[in-house]
Amino acid sequence: MGKTVESFRMALEGEINRWSGFARALRKPDREAFDELMDMCRTYASESSCATNPIIFEPMIMSILLAQQVRIQKLERQLNEASQKSGETTHG
Numbered sequence: 001m002g003k004t005v006e007s008f009r010m011a012l013e014g015e016i017n018r019w020s021g022f023a024r025a026l027r028k029p030d031r032e033a034f035d036e037l038m039d040m041c042r043t044y045a046s047e048s049s050c051a052t053n054p055i056i057f058e059p060m061i062m063s064i065l066l067a068q069q070v071r072i073q074k075l076e077r078q079l080n081e082a083s084q085k086s087g088e089t090t091h092g
Helices: 008-018 020-025 028-043 057-085
Strands: none
Touching: 008 020, 008 028, 008 057, 020 028, 028 057
């Protein structure tokens, strides 16, 4: 019998658990930000499982970057809309 490979989600939770000491050492606002980053990883777990990469940390970082880019784009759209309503223009 071959060795069973754990699912990406299980590997992801294992990696997040390995960072628990780091997370516990953070001040509360930083810990909340860290937890949000880990939630970003969980959000893209299905997509990350499609990446054929044995290093679990790399898709975690890509998930965080993607989630932050989506957030930046949303904020830029909101800023542009608010600026247009007030008669200003923004460049970006």
